[in-house]
Amino acid sequence: MERSFKNHLKSSFAVSIAITIFAISLFSCDSSSSKQENVNVKADHAFPAADADNGGLTLPENFGAIAVTDSIGRARHIAINNQGDIFVKMRTLADEKGVLYLKDSSGNGKLDLISGFGDFGGTGIAIYKDFLYCSSDSAVYRYKMENGIVKPNTLPDTIVTGFIVQRTHASKPIAFDGNGNMYVTIGAPSNACQESPRTPGSKGHDPCSQLDFQAGIWQFKAEKFNQTLKDDGHRYATGIRNAVAIDWNFKDNALYALQHGRDQLSHLFPEYYTQEQSAELPAEEFLKIADGDDFGWPYCYYDQFQEKKILAPEYGGDGQKIERCEGITPPILAFPGHWAPNDLLFYTGDQFPEKYKNGAFIAFHGSWNRAPFPQQGYFVAFVPFKDGKPEKEWERFAEGFTQVDSVMSTNDAKFRPVGLAEGPDGSLFISDSAKGKIWRVIYYGNKLALKD
Template structure:
């Protein structure tokens, strides 16, 4: 009897010891390196601080900041009939000023006295006053209409150049076009999707026939930005899914987890990035012929398709791109790119990854040097991250007038403000 009791107690203590040990291991795993700080749940480089300035907003997608300290946040779905929220930010405090727009969406931008915002089919603009406040929130001007919306990759992310043009992503409404191109004669949907379209920034009610397909062969782009340094459009492509599931003989589960790359492209008019015919292998640093079109993981892509200027691990889902032009952060960040990675879902059964903001150094308007994780910890615990049920998911990026960096989270609707203090 006593023996049994002893045995029971022994078992219990073993279980407890193991529990403590695993806790310690996990803790060690997440231990903060000396050059990092933890702030508002985020891990940041030394000297940086994060503050949660707003929370529970809904699905906060892209945002834009004004010189007067306001931020316009676009919600994926309108909440109480309002798709755009306006906050005034003072230090680490954001106060809701107003809300408007009866449509949800992702795209939002300010250019030449107008606020532009998109839903899945249209782009609207609102005239701003000299304080960058919307003059007539109930009467936007429709700039583009009738864009294709078949739910998959439907958000129309936007940006503008300095010559009166608006750029709109029109994502391919399919993973790899196989259902639309069964005989592999050419993906037929590329005439109206799977690329970046250019429209006039000031002409109302434009449709496809008024715009031009500025760049083709881009599966889906959510993060895009105009680089002022070399006056060029940069986009982040979401790479294809399911190499292993569709071609188990050509790709292992692990290869399918890491491939293809999420790509940064610097675009010129007429460029073709090759979707769905090619994908970029960031491990081999090669543009590959896709398996649907005769590729085998070794055959190279036709060189007529452009190469990315930088590549990142598979399925990280880049949703925000910002070129940092502020003076608050250390010099190395100036003119470099911040990328908000929404985090993966197509890395299962391996652990999911991403859910971070990455910094990509630039020199003379081109990526220069290795990217690094700038802000991490959005997902929560390692387990929450690995399962894909992340608590927060980075999406939009904006630079405040003082050089602070704003990051939206479209899961909980949290807005982070990241600042730097010289040590």
């Protein structure tokens, strides 16, 4: 609390400076100056002040946050139009609606719930060209947008259907490249492809037929209607247990994703793993993905301590053996186990300091699978990228979501970060899955003053 209060003092001070700077820039703004180069110096728009408590978040120095809405329901991923309005994909319907549309209609920095549409719950949502793409757990649809909004009674077009109905890891997050392709994660319908699911000692199916149409990322044509998984989907990458966090990096033209590693090593194979090891292993893997890559699930997992892909115990592994995992593509960065990376965003704005540009924000949803130890990983991380590679010294960018000192059970966490989006002005939006709170994070430092 003390920390956030200090932050608040800093931010209030920073806000006054920022407002002064914007006021000055208003007067000095030359009509020929390019808006595109400096999106954050829009002459008609100063940033609203941060909340006194930064909406409960702890942020790096000179950053502040506004809780733009606080309880819209079970939110998942979010998308933002060029006016800063937000579309939220809901996991379960909120007042019968699967997508909620929020807008700052009074200009006070807070969002108002304007409308909802769509009769399906799900996770994936993204704006591509003039369309809003949304996924249920079994299909991808899109809505035509006009001036950034979806008009009432707009019927969706069907882009892809035919995903296998599955209960575990059913989310279908989506991403787009610059070449007319859409990428959809299809999670594995199990923890480790065991003959008897989640049963101690049960062997893995070999081969694991779940890999045929699941446990990977599939590529589709972004604008072709009525594609099906089996007829039109191209298996772009395989051996990925579940990657809810995916994004295309336009800086190096590649797909990136974070894999949720498998659960319960010590519970299922106590002869090879202690509870301590099982709480940390395997790593949550940050993957750079090329067409045709195989990341090894269910046969292999990544051990961040040995820095190797290790043979899974369901396939004869003992925590050390490698065997068939030799040569399997490793992650570009490994995080501790079970943190559940649920969204990835490459930051392209100018609102944040230079080091954030083209780096990766990752929303970790937080663990449930570390018992008997406290749960961890309810925060937003930032991974700087240098020369197209992640730096190992990543930072805890936004914390404080849980509102408690220690999370013993998942429900102790008041909020859980699940979605990320960048506003047109470069501010960062974070959605929460527990209550449906959304934060807008703004940099209130004096970057412009220093530059000028």
